[in-house]
Amino acid sequence: MSLILETKGLTKHYGDFTAVDNVSISLEEGKIYGLLGRNGAGKTTIMHMITSQLFPSSGSLHVFGEEPYENNNVLSRISFVKESQKYPDSYQVKDALDVAEMFHPNWDRDYAYSLIEDFQLPLKRRIKKLSRGMLSSVGIIIGLASRAPLTIFDEPYLGLDAVARNLFYNRLLEDFTEHPRTVVLSTHLIDEVSQMLEHVFLIDQGRIILNEDAEQLRGRAFSIAGRASVLDDFIHGRQVLSRDSLGALATATVMGSISTSDRKLAADQGLELTPVSLQQLIIHLTQENKTAPKGAASK
Numbered sequence: 001m002s003l004i005l006e007t008k009g010l011t012k013h014y015g016d017f018t019a020v021d022n023v024s025i026s027l028e029e030g031k032i033y034g035l036l037g038r039n040g041a042g043k044t045t046i047m048h049m050i051t052s053q054l055f056p057s058s059g060s061l062h063v064f065g066e067e068p069y070e071n072n073n074v075l076s077r078i079s080f081v082k083e084s085q086k087y088p089d090s091y092q093v094k095d096a097l098d099v100a101e102m103f104h105p106n107w108d109r110d111y112a113y114s115l116i117e118d119f120q121l122p123l124k125r126r127i128k129k130l131s132r133g134m135l136s137s138v139g140i141i142i143g144l145a146s147r148a149p150l151t152i153f154d155e156p157y158l159g160l161d162a163v164a165r166n167l168f169y170n171r172l173l174e175d176f177t178e179h180p181r182t183v184v185l186s187t188h189l190i191d192e193v194s195q196m197l198e199h200v201f202l203i204d205q206g207r208i209i210l211n212e213d214a215e216q217l218r219g220r221a222f223s224i225a226g227r228a229s230v231l232d233d234f235i236h237g238r239q240v241l242s243r244d245s246l247g248a249l250a251t252a253t254v255m256g257s258i259s260t261s262d263r264k265l266a267a268d269q270g271l272e273l274t275p276v277s278l279q280q281l282i283i284h285l286t287q288e289n290k291t292a293p294k295g296a297a298s299k
């Protein structure tokens with residue numbers, strides 16, 4: 001296992017506000033990571049520190065074993081695609097690709113042009129005349145064709161329709177299989193990407209509240225529905241993330257995997273058990289964290 005990135009106690013203050021709070025994470029080679037969290041959680045701030053656009057207030061950050069600041073040896077190995085990417089007014093799509101080619105040593109021009117066709121982008125149109133979704137496609141194409149050892153997508157698909165998003169996921173997976181690299185995806189569309197993710201970081205109010213293998217995470221919670229009194233007996237003593245009731249019926253979300261005996265018990269009592277999606281689990285965990293004292297759930 002080779003580490004691509006490691007942070008220890010990474011912290012960023014803006015005045016007396018702490019946007020990123022004591023974050024210690026590591027990224028391995030050849031994996032797809034999800035960096036997930038609510039608006040304002042601190043995701044972009046972390047990505048800006050990784051890509052040397054911001055200095056940390058404290059803590060350490062090593063990318064490819066070195067500090068990234070003004071370090072071309074590190075920065076040439078990173079491709080960072082962000083939703084708000086700006087281009088000079090005079091740039092056509094082709095110019096953006098030409099510039100990207102200069103910065104990324106692994107750039108594959110044929111692949112970039114095949115993606116241009118897939119996404120049906122007009123090469124000679126000025127970028128400022130592109131629709132919002134087309135502009136997002138430019139960033140996605142640059143992120144994919146750069147084949148950078150560390151590729152970071154920060155909410156890359158504002159305005160992109162479902163067909164184009166699906167195209168992005170398919171191309172990413174195909175190309176990742178042929179050219180493995182480390183990919184970080186930051187997105188709010190968790191269910192759409194959840195099958196691709198191998199590892200998930202969940203950040204809330206600047207802190208990492210979950211740092212876990214996606215496969216393990218998928219089995220971490222389940223939903224249960226049925227008659228309230230029976231359901232309450234079933235969930236007694238378990239870690240309950242939420243419970244709602246309507247008349248005599250209730251539903252609850254419970255941490256833990258479903259064992260064979262649970263399944264039998266639930267069936268005998270007319271309770272229905274279903275796995276919780278990654279998105280639902282994350283909603284529950286961030287809501288739960290809001291009520292917990294800061295740091296209580298941090299790893």
Ligand SMILES: Nc1ncnc2c1ncn2[C@@H]1O[C@H](COP(=O)(O)OP(=O)(O)OP(=O)(O)O)[C@@H](O)[C@H]1O
Nearest residue numbers: 014017018019037038039040041042043044045046
């Ligand atoms: N330059 C700045 N000065 C003061 N506060 C800032 C600055 N930049 C970011 N913040 C604050 O830091 C927090 C984290 O912002 P950040 O952009 O990292 O969140 P995010 O998780 O990327 O959110 P989103 O999902 O909405 O993009 C927010 O509360 C934001 O207002």
